[in-house]
Amino acid sequence: MFLPTPSCSRLIPMATDLQIAARKVASTNPSTGETLREFECASEAEVQAAVARARAAQPKWSELGARRRVATLHEFQNLLHKKKSDIARLITREAGKPYVEALLTEVLVVLDAARFCIENAYSFLRDEPVPHRNLAMKTKAGRILREPYGVIGVISPWNYPFSIPAVETLAALVTGNAVVLKPSEFTSLVALELASLLQAAGVPKNVFQVLVGDGATGAAIINSEIDKLIFTGSVATGKRVAQIAAARLLPIVLELGGKDPMLVLDDADIETASSGAVWGAFANAGQACLSVERCYVHRSPYDRFIKACVTKTKRLRVGNGLDAESDVGPMIHERQLRIAESHVEDARARGARVLVGGSRLPGLGPNFYAPTVVADVTHEMRIMREETFGPVLPIMQFESDDEAIRLANDSEYGLAASVWTRDKARGEALARRITAGSVMVNDAVSCFGISEAPHGGVKSSGLGRTHGRLGLEEMVRIKYLDSDRLPGMKKVWWYGYGESFSRQMEGFLDLMFARGLGARMRGALRSAGIVTKGKL
Template sequence: MTDVTIGAEAPALDPALIDRLTRRVAGSASGRTVPTTAPFTGAPLAEFPACTSADVEAAFARARKAQRAWAAKPARERAAPFLRFHDLVLDRQSEILDIIQWETGKARRHAFEEVYDAAAGTLYYARHAARLLRSARTPGAMPMATRAYVRRRPKGAVSVITPWNYPLALPVGDAIPALVAGNAVVAKPDTQTALSALWAIDLAVEAGLPEDLWIPVVGEPADVGDALVDGADYVAFTGSSASGAAIARRASEQLTGCSAELGGKNPMVVCADAAVDWTVEGAIRACFSNAGQLCIAMERLYVHDRIYDEFVPKFAAAVRDMTLNARFDFSADMGSLTYQRQLDRVVKHVEDARDKGATILAGGQARPDLGPMFHEPTVLSDVAPTMAACAEETFGPVVSVYRYTDEDEVIERCNDTDYGLNASVWTRDLARGRRIAERIDAGTVNINEGYGSAWASYGAPMGGTKRSGLERRHGPEGLLRYTEAQTIASQHYVGLGGTPGMSGETLARALTLGGRLMKRFRIR
């Protein structure tokens, strides 16, 4: 692993840009501010107004006022700014790549995944929203006599609460479909990575989104969390399973809808016929993208007995050869962790496994020589159920490898978890891959890929089962969750009560006969 620290070539963030972005925060009634530091160096990075519940309430008031005019526009007009937003993201990628790296410490190649996702996911909704939101005819109560259609109405003001690990992709991915659907958004990004979300909001306004439709607040969950749920007509949350459950409970008290993408302990199955070299390369990305701080990353690797002794040594050697550095170029295979608490958790899981008899095949050490929060990508074997790394989500650059012999056995082991977010199957036999995939309890399963195939299929839903989440982002579901279905039906020619003077008995006989005929002739 390459030992390279930040040099003089590191691009400094423009103070004028930081000032412009921080001014977008809703404001702070308390006058307090909260600082952030750069994971690469520990040096001060930015300072934001610390919002209060009163600031959140004021943001919702502004958002609701702006939303009324926005909702009255046709869907194609609402989508137009985001067609321009797509181009601006790609055109200005160097600027946002620097911001993401300074805020998160991730490698530039992983920061670029966010840029691509923000652009491509936006384009999907900008292209398809008008069709997905179009009113649709539906069979009425009485053929010919009843005409019914369903229209989609925006929820109103939506809370979008996003974490620090993907600070551009997640705020954009949740807020933009809400906006295109006709809602306003009050957004709460993680404080550490708020600049990335503020950059996206600033760019959307430049692209033509009216002010006050996407309002950011910054603050500690204890200060603003309840107000973000209580003031919203819908809550979109990404984060831990514990926090998601707490938000869902509070939202349910007000009968407010919510979606949540939460944690995962994702399995990867390497079949006996997998292409070894291709699978090794794919496993590197599946396990160590964003230093493993990815809810859909692989943390459990099940390798068939017939291929285990070839695959695992090659995989461990490739992990040992990974390049770690804090450069602002594409030379690093992996960057830094973002928070001290994440580094502490990684160290705890690795030390616990080592102390209880696990074997470290690669990595295993923090790397303060590279930066305050670097940790080597780590591969463990001989991991037992008593070890934290076995069942708990690490959310860091640690993967455990296990040997298996039977398809039914590996599926049972994949499903032996409270989580069900993502999974991965590697095989030359696509039919086998699909058969295994369909038996795994996960919201998405990738074949011969770790996570990107399902995630970047923007027309398909993305989300988890069990304690990994509620509802879905992406696809039609990712847009329609922000709407209320309204049915409008009109009656013509014949009333549902029959013709004037018709008795109840006659009406019952007529409806009975009509029901039988409609079934026979497949009218219903």
């Protein structure tokens, strides 16, 4: 996405009508290079009009109430289940991942996210009483209200083109918001299918809109009159988005990727851990923010672990995701492939061993890169510092638990991590010391599929959370509503100050907070008459 420097007064320079009309994006099958469809980019004026329509439609959607919105999500869930295979095949055609991964990591995740919203939305949105123990305020009855922001802007990526925008959209819709979604320009077809399903389920067309376009379209959304933004993308772009949002105090959620570490302790089950590493590094061709991008292995099982990973990697079948025999599909495009390739070559030049893979597979198609295992890497190499986002498993040795934690935390990222050990208590103790939004013990990546679990990171991995109750909290404004039980009584803290009132208040504080029963009793006597004292 193109965004200007923070000093710019506008997100993008004004374009002529001719330039706007000429802007197009293409959906391309990354396995074959086939152009699936071309789209004209939504212009700045079209973005503004869509947001205005969303704002006009949102109050009626909110007024439907939680039960009717939940019923709509239930219908969406039913429709998605019926069309699961068609949706998965579309995801594979446009994003490249194996069909079975599209089912598991996209369709299943969204079906379960719908289940979570259906089961929890009504209780979540119900007024929440606020009990309190302040004796001075005992005539007060308060509660927390959760109200929709209004119009939520969602800018989503290409790597999980269905599950990421759908999970965020369902949470926004069920809490009463309207949504304007700008998908990645590489996966527009999947986003349009999401819109088709939601509208067929009963979501009004102006309550959920998809704006297809390039970076300028995304920038126009950020600069529009939305009430909150959910952005998933790179750290560099996310930082610029945050600066622009800060200028008008636009609330944001940022999911900006990761460099997730995997710690294999000396007592780990090597057979299981090596399988977890291979899947965690190569699922979706390594193009996941939760991918295993750094693998640290204790020196005692280091050689055995590497041998197991190499053996299992050699058995992986790389090919078109629509082929049922394929384990690993293509990368999304040439630019992403070059990043992975450059990281491997930098590591090789600095002394790392490339044990399997490390090259393109042009015979399969334009964007295929062999699953790669790299041993003896160090933190001086780009492959251990920068997000690779490709099918590469770099492995480094460590001597002690303390060193493993130091290495794991030696990163600007803090999205997720994993610890592998036969000792659950030891694994959980180390997990608490890792700076990350999620840490799994004896598994990796799959926490994204737990709808109740929050997803998000720390440090440069972003701000805020999606998924679960915390994800729902991101979609609402909090309002405290308070009513007085004795509306006809003047309050003791109102005007009518004076020396006697000061002494009474000192006594009242002693009554509530002094140490010892005697001191509190004396305070009670000093505060006598405070309620009946005349007020202005």
